[in-house]
Amino acid sequence: ATPTAVMVATGKGASLGVLIKGGNALEKAHKIKTIIFDKTGTLTKGKPSVVQTKTFSKIPLLELCDLTASAEANSEHPLSKAIVEYTKKLREQYGSPSDHMMDSKDFEVHPGAGVSANVEGKLVLVGNKRLMQEFEAPMSSEVEEYMSEMEDLARTCVLVAIDRVICGALAVSDPLKPEAGRVISHLSSMGITSIMVTGDNWATAKSIAKQVGISTIFAEIDPVGKAEKIKDLQTQGLAVAMVGDGVNDSPALAAADVGMAIGAGTDVAIEAADIVLMKSSLVDVITAIDLSRKTLAKIR
Numbered sequence: 001a002t003p004t005a006v007m008v009a010t011g012k013g014a015s016l017g018v019l020i021k022g023g024n025a026l027e028k029a030h031k032i033k034t035i036i037f038d039k040t041g042t043l044t045k046g047k048p049s050v051v052q053t054k055t056f057s058k059i060p061l062l063e064l065c066d067l068t069a070s071a072e073a074n075s076e077h078p079l080s081k082a083i084v085e086y087t088k089k090l091r092e093q094y095g096s097p098s099d100h101m102m103d104s105k106d107f108e109v110h111p112g113a114g115v116s117a118n119v120e121g122k123l124v125l126v127g128n129k130r131l132m133q134e135f136e137a138p139m140s141s142e143v144e145e146y147m148s149e150m151e152d153l154a155r156t157c158v159l160v161a162i163d164r165v166i167c168g169a170l171a172v173s174d175p176l177k178p179e180a181g182r183v184i185s186h187l188s189s190m191g192i193t194s195i196m197v198t199g200d201n202w203a204t205a206k207s208i209a210k211q212v213g214i215s216t217i218f219a220e221i222d223p224v225g226k227a228e229k230i231k232d233l234q235t236q237g238l239a240v241a242m243v244g245d246g247v248n249d250s251p252a253l254a255a256a257d258v259g260m261a262i263g264a265g266t267d268v269a270i271e272a273a274d275i276v277l278m279k280s281s282l283v284d285v286i287t288a289i290d291l292s293r294k295t296l297a298k299i300r
């Protein structure tokens with residue numbers, strides 16, 4: 001496209017809340033035949049909340065949540081925020097000061113798996129099966145059953161281990177963005193295939209994918225794995241776009257032919273992307289591609 005056409009299109013994009021970082025992104029967007037969507041915070045609202053809890057030992061629920069929230073207190077992950085929020089409410093119900101946190105040391109993030117911390121001398125692990133395996137916390141059949149029960153309901157089951165014993169679980173639900181299904185089917189009518197990639201487990205992933213009408217899924221994928229999926233598709237000769245919001249999406253956003261970041265996402269994702277969807281609406285994935293197609297059609 002001519003510099004003028006690019007300028008007009010980026011200006012139009014900006015007025016619609018679609019920030020296109022330069023002519024290259026605009027030119028590549030019209031070739032896209034495959035779009036990879038992150039799940040959490042991209043297809044879903046990214047505002048999860050705790051909807052059910054379970055204890056697997058005699059530990060009182062409040063104590064379990066206090067330890068869990070204290071371990072998660074320094075994390076920016078949406079799941080962490082949901083757990084801290086829930087614990088505050090629970091404390092209020094019990095008449096305790098709501099923002100009390102226990103002393104937490106050695107906090108560590110395990111990307112795509114969870115967090116670990118030393119809370120008042122106890123090793124607290126909060127995360128998925130992978131985290132439990134990494135730290136050799138054994139999974140009982142009771143825990144396995146509860147997990148699959150929650151995952152079949154599209155809930156993420158966050159496990160909590162204290163000194164390597166799984167003591168409880170918090171089931172978290174993250175509602176779909178209302179436009180998600182509509183956008184996927186519209187993209188399909190434009191000849192574009194949508195794929196979902198997520199660090200979350202297979203059962204939850206399948207349930208969400210079914211609801212939005214996506215049939216190809218890659219689940220339990222870590223941040224490096226997400227970028228590798230993009231490269232795999234590119235070696236098949238496909239032009240691939242990635243839509244994501246998280247730190248865990250930034251390698252994939254950078255690897256994609258066109259990386260699109262959700263405006264409400266993290267700064268790292270926004271920096272790694274070629275296009276930023278300022279309104280955080282998935283409809284603007286279509287807006288961006290339309291703009292590119294129209295701009296490039298004009299010069300032909």
Ligand code: ADP
Pocket residue numbers: 038039040041072075077079080111112113114115126127128156157158197198199200201246248
């Ligand atoms: P997504 O790819 O869906 O955006 P992430 O890669 O951030 O998700 O996380 C993948 C999975 O790792 C989550 O579904 C959860 O099971 C676990 N996990 C990640 N971070 C945390 C955390 N801070 N607390 C608990 N669990 C976590």
Ligand code: MG
Pocket residue numbers: 038039040041042244245246249
């Ligand atoms: Mg995400």
